[in-house]
Amino acid sequence: MQxxxxxxxxxxxDRGLAYGDGLFETIALINGQLHHWKLHWQRMINGCKKLAxxxxxxxxLLEQIQQQLNTQNILSNGVIKLILTRGSGxxxxxxxxxxxxxxxxxxxxxxxxxxxxxxxxxxxxxCKTALAKQPALSGIKHLNRLEQVLARNEFDxxxxxxxxxxxxxxxxxxxxxxxxxxxxxxxxNSKLCTPKIDNCGILGTMRQAIIDFxxxxxxxxxxxxxxxxxxxxxxxxxxFTNSIYGILPVASISYRTKQQxxxxxxxxxxxxxxxxxxxxxxxxxxxxL
Amino acid sequence: MQxxxxxxxxxxxDRGLAYGDGLFETIALINGQLHHWKLHWQRMINGCKKLAxxxxxxxxLLEQIQQQLNTQNILSNGVIKLILTRGSGxxxxxxxxxxxxxxxxxxxxxxxxxxxxxxxxxxxxxCKTALAKQPALSGIKHLNRLEQVLARNEFDxxxxxxxxxxxxxxxxxxxxxxxxxxxxxxxxNSKLCTPKIDNCGILGTMRQAIIDFxxxxxxxxxxxxxxxxxxxxxxxxxxFTNSIYGILPVASISYRTKQQxxxxxxxxxxxxxxxxxxxxxxxxxxxxL
Numbered sequence: 001m002q003x004x005x006x007x008x009x010x011x012x013x014d015r016g017l018a019y020g021d022g023l024f025e026t027i028a029l030i031n032g033q034l035h036h037w038k039l040h041w042q043r044m045i046n047g048c049k050k051l052a053x054x055x056x057x058x059x060x061l062l063e064q065i066q067q068q069l070n071t072q073n074i075l076s077n078g079v080i081k082l083i084l085t086r087g088s089g090x091x092x093x094x095x096x097x098x099x100x101x102x103x104x105x106x107x108x109x110x111x112x113x114x115x116x117x118x119x120x121x122x123x124x125x126x127c128k129t130a131l132a133k134q135p136a137l138s139g140i141k142h143l144n145r146l147e148q149v150l151a152r153n154e155f156d157x158x159x160x161x162x163x164x165x166x167x168x169x170x171x172x173x174x175x176x177x178x179x180x181x182x183x184x185x186x187x188x189n190s191k192l193c194t195p196k197i198d199n200c201g202i203l204g205t206m207r208q209a210i211i212d213f214x215x216x217x218x219x220x221x222x223x224x225x226x227x228x229x230x231x232x233x234x235x236x237x238x239x240f241t242n243s244i245y246g247i248l249p250v251a252s253i254s255y256r257t258k259q260q261x262x263x264x265x266x267x268x269x270x271x272x273x274x275x276x277x278x279x280x281x282x283x284x285x286x287x288x289l
Numbered sequence: 290m291q292x293x294x295x296x297x298x299x300x301x302x303d304r305g306l307a308y309g310d311g312l313f314e315t316i317a318l319i320n321g322q323l324h325h326w327k328l329h330w331q332r333m334i335n336g337c338k339k340l341a342x343x344x345x346x347x348x349x350l351l352e353q354i355q356q357q358l359n360t361q362n363i364l365s366n367g368v369i370k371l372i373l374t375r376g377s378g379x380x381x382x383x384x385x386x387x388x389x390x391x392x393x394x395x396x397x398x399x400x401x402x403x404x405x406x407x408x409x410x411x412x413x414x415x416c417k418t419a420l421a422k423q424p425a426l427s428g429i430k431h432l433n434r435l436e437q438v439l440a441r442n443e444f445d446x447x448x449x450x451x452x453x454x455x456x457x458x459x460x461x462x463x464x465x466x467x468x469x470x471x472x473x474x475x476x477x478n479s480k481l482c483t484p485k486i487d488n489c490g491i492l493g494t495m496r497q498a499i500i501d502f503x504x505x506x507x508x509x510x511x512x513x514x515x516x517x518x519x520x521x522x523x524x525x526x527x528x529f530t531n532s533i534y535g536i537l538p539v540a541s542i543s544y545r546t547k548q549q550x551x552x553x554x555x556x557x558x559x560x561x562x563x564x565x566x567x568x569x570x571x572x573x574x575x576x577x578l
Contacts, residue, residue: 009298010306012393017299017372019434020309051435052442083306091400092470093434093441104301111380132421132489133457136439144433145308145382146340146426152382153341168422171460181381199459200421 001056001101002087003064014102016085019093020143022102023047028244028283029078029110032069034062035282036243039205044084046203047140052095053086056103068105077110077284079244083143113245118276118286121251121266122161122240124179126229127151130168131177131200139203152180162240164253166229167200173228182240182248183207185222186232187271193235196224206241210275220275229255236268239275246280247272249289290345290390291376292353303391305374308382309432311391312336317533317572318367318396321358323351324571325532328494333373335492336429341384342375345392357394366399366573368533372432402534407565407575410540410555411450411529413468415518416440419457420466420489428492441469451529453542455518456489462517471529471537472496474511475521476560482524485513495530499564509564518544525557528564535569536561538578 015021025044028035041058048055065080083104089096129151137144151163162182166174177195178184183204185194192214197203214220232238238250249272254263269289280287304310314333317324330347337344354369372393378385418440426433440452451471455463466484467473472493474483481503486492503509521527527539538561543552558578569576 007301009300011298012296012372012395014306015438017303017306017374018313018432019438020432021435021438024307051439083301085306093437094446095438095442106301129425130423132423132426133459134419134421134436136418137421137435142435143307143309144435146310146431146433147423148382149304149308149310149384150340150425153384157383170422 001054001103003056003060003103003105007104010085010102010104011088013088014085015087015090016083016102016143020145021051022083022085022143023051023053024084024141024143025082026244027080027082029069029074029080029107030282030284031077032075034065034080036205036209039208040243043141043203043205044082047142048084050136050140051086051142053084054099054101056084056101061103065105068107072107074107079108079110081106081108085143111244113285115286117161117248118280118289121249121289123159123252124162124164124240124250124254125155125160126253126255127154127163127165127180129154130166130174132168133199135199138200139197141202148180160254162248164229164255165201173230175226176229176232177201178204179240182242182245185210185239185241186235187237187268188231188235191223192220192271193223193225193227196226204241205243206246206279209279210241213275213278220271233264235266237271238266239272244283246283246285247276247289290343290392292345292349292392292394296393299374299391299393300377302377303374304376304379305372305391305432309434310340311372311374311432312340312342313373313430313432314371315533316369316371318358318363318369318399319571319573320366321364323354323369325494325498328497329532332430332492332494333371336431337373339425339429340375340431342373343388343390345373345390350392354394357396361396363396368397368399370395370397374432400533402574404575406450406537407569407578410538410578412448412541413451413453413529413539413543414444414449415542415544416443416452416454416469418443419455419463421457422488424488427489428486430491437469449543451537453518453544454490462519464515465518465521466490468529471531471534474499474528474530475524476526476557477520477524480512481509481560482512482514482516484516493530494532495535495568498568499530502564502567509560522553524555526560527555528561533572535572535574536565536578
């Protein structure tokens with residue numbers, strides 16, 4: 001395992017580039033501390049299992065991150081990105097005989113976000129690019145992200161601040177899964193709901209934190225299930241979650257049918273406010289939504 | 290557009306690594322000449338369209354490849370690999386405002402292959418990892434190849450020389466699509482058949498060359514359709530195609546059901562021999578199969 005904390009480049013033969021053969025994590029750094037580390041680490045464990053990658057040593061990894069922060073003298077907020085690849089080698093798709101993973105640690109500035117995204121909520125549109133059903137790869141944060149890239153670039157950024165992604169369905173109705181770079185929650189019949197992530201989608205760490213919170217606070221108990229887009233018409237509150245941005249209220253969902261552009265609006269903020277008070281404060285993000 | 294002919298590394302912020310946001314081609318180099326260049330180039334055009342990448346300048350690209358061959362004084366056979374990425378930048382999945390693609394050209398040794406793979410044919414097994422249905426990405430040779438990586442590493446390399454991949458099917462029967470790194474052809478009811486590549490799979494250049502050949506030689510007219518695995522039991526000849534290995538007869542297909550291991554064997558070589566005579570000779574691969 002190569003811990004490349006000061007590396008700005010990787011070899012062009014790295015399988016992360018060749019095949020997207022690896023994982024990544026983007027972790028909020030708050031006052032020099034990794035936020036929700038245990039949840040990121042657990043997802044990395046699951047990802048390594050699914051892709052048959054060797055898991056880095058947790059203590060060594062944390063030490064390397066700390067060294068990088070010390071070297072760059074970083075005490076403020078930011079983002080730590082980890083990329084774990086299968087390294088170089090192998091004959092084509094075949095794993096290398098001596099698999100030597102490459103772990104890249106990089107620091108990025110804390111991304112600011114318009115206060116209006118939090119106070120007014122964001123406007124979203126349902127993307128045409130759907131998520132293919134692939135249970136072998138669902139849930140984990142692997143490096144094959146072309147679906148998200150295509151979906152995120154479908155819409156006008158002035159009008160919409162994120163997209164809603166559905167599952168690919170040849171027959172029947174697709175399910176609503178997540179945002180382009182976020183998970184989706186909503187309140188339906190007074191219940192807090194989120195789409196099941198079993199065939200596609202990413203198990204976000206903020207999503208997991210809310211589910212865990214709900215297990216101890218029955219008012220926020222989360223129901224994971226398959227939901228069709230139409231069920232969102234009845235939702236009273238809708239919000240996106242993301243490890244860096246926290247909780248973002250959704251003000252509207254738009255979608256184009258053959259005939260017209262439909263739009264649903266959401267003004268309720270009861271559950272959103274409580275959760276933002278819990279989680280956005282930890283991320284030093286706006287919480288009086 | 291950066292033409293990186295002598296580059297051994299790329300920046301860790303390159304979107305090819307971050308998201309698999311790009312394309313690749315592996316092209317046979319025979320006596321210093323690019324084999325089936327026009328077919329590779331056409332697939333690159335299609336890939337750039339699907340992913341909204343800027344197409345490199347064809348003449349400039351060919352010139353850069355030639356310069357690299359001259360510098361390394363290469364006159365013999367080998368493989369030229371091209372990787373085209375969206376370059377660095379962008380906010381997350383969002384395309385960079387000034388998209389500046391990265392084109393990496395690398396030379397690799399000509400891979401030898403056991404003569405027995407050609408004379409006896411290869412033994413194959415049906416992989417458990419299925420190909421997700423994603424029309425937005427099918428056909429093109431993009432950098433999101435985790436499905437192939439997982440499938441190729443499912444089986445014992447001593448026993449099986451390649452795998453057969455099926456489409457993911459929640460309901461009904463899956464279709465047979467391709468090999469882990471090859472396309473699949475077979476002779477069924479005296480007709481030369483190959484699976485349609487519309488929902489998943491890669492449109493291989495050797496596959497295209499055979500289809501084009503069949504349009505001028507009615508004996509080899511190719512029927513593209515959806516086929517279920519069970520239809521391969523009735524096939525009289527089965528073969529794989531690949532731009533580097535040419536035509537490889539399939540000697541057997543194995544697959545595990547819950548109850549048992551089933552195996553089908555293929556000894557016929559009539560169509561295979563004619564096509565190998567046409568195409569394997571061009572690649573200086575065995576053709577008396």
